[in-house]
Amino acid sequence: RDVRRTAFTPDELAGCFDRMQRAGLVDGLFLSSGICHNAIREMDRMIATVEIVRARHHFGGYVHLKLLPGATTDQVERAVQLGDRVSINLEAPSASRLEHLSARKDFGAELMSPLRIASLLVHTPDKPTKASSVTTQFVVGAAGESDHEILHTSSQLYQNLGLARTYYSAFTPIPDTPLAQHDPTPP
DSSP: OOOOOOOOOHHHHHHHHHHHHHTTSOSOEEEOOOOSSOHHHHHHHHHHHHHHHHHTSOOOSOEEEEOOTTOOHHHHHHHHHHOSEEEEEEESSSHHHHHHHOSSOOIIIIIIHHHHHHHHHHTOTTSOOOOOEEEEEEEETSSOOOHHHHHHHHHHHHHHHOOSEEEEEEOOOOTTSTTTTSOOOOO
């Protein structure tokens, strides 16, 4: 969408979280981001935020860190060292279905690759990781996929990557986006 973007710096976001946590308003951190410039830069900013939360603010509680599409191997490694859980949204069950949602995302290279790396790191006993699990999410109903396709992909992810959980979100159209006229998916 063509809207003005704004973002916190890692220091600002970490400080805001610290104040809310000390005030008893939050118990943990679920950190995700839109992509304002490029995914690598935004992923670095998210990692820097969690590093500040952990090191400067001494937060030892729960952190769920989203991996952005195209996250590098080094970024995934750092994310599993910092977060209790990491995830990346696959959005669709296959590359061909993802093309209906985003012409810019590469299912294999930008989504599945970081997911595989995270899973390997989390399930390798001699790797220094904090993360104990990896998850993903699908948007149901936006790409014409069948329930069977989603469940088959989920089953493969559980078997092959040891995913802890797969989340499902019903598609809701957003104004001024390419899928604005698409029917919403009933919950």
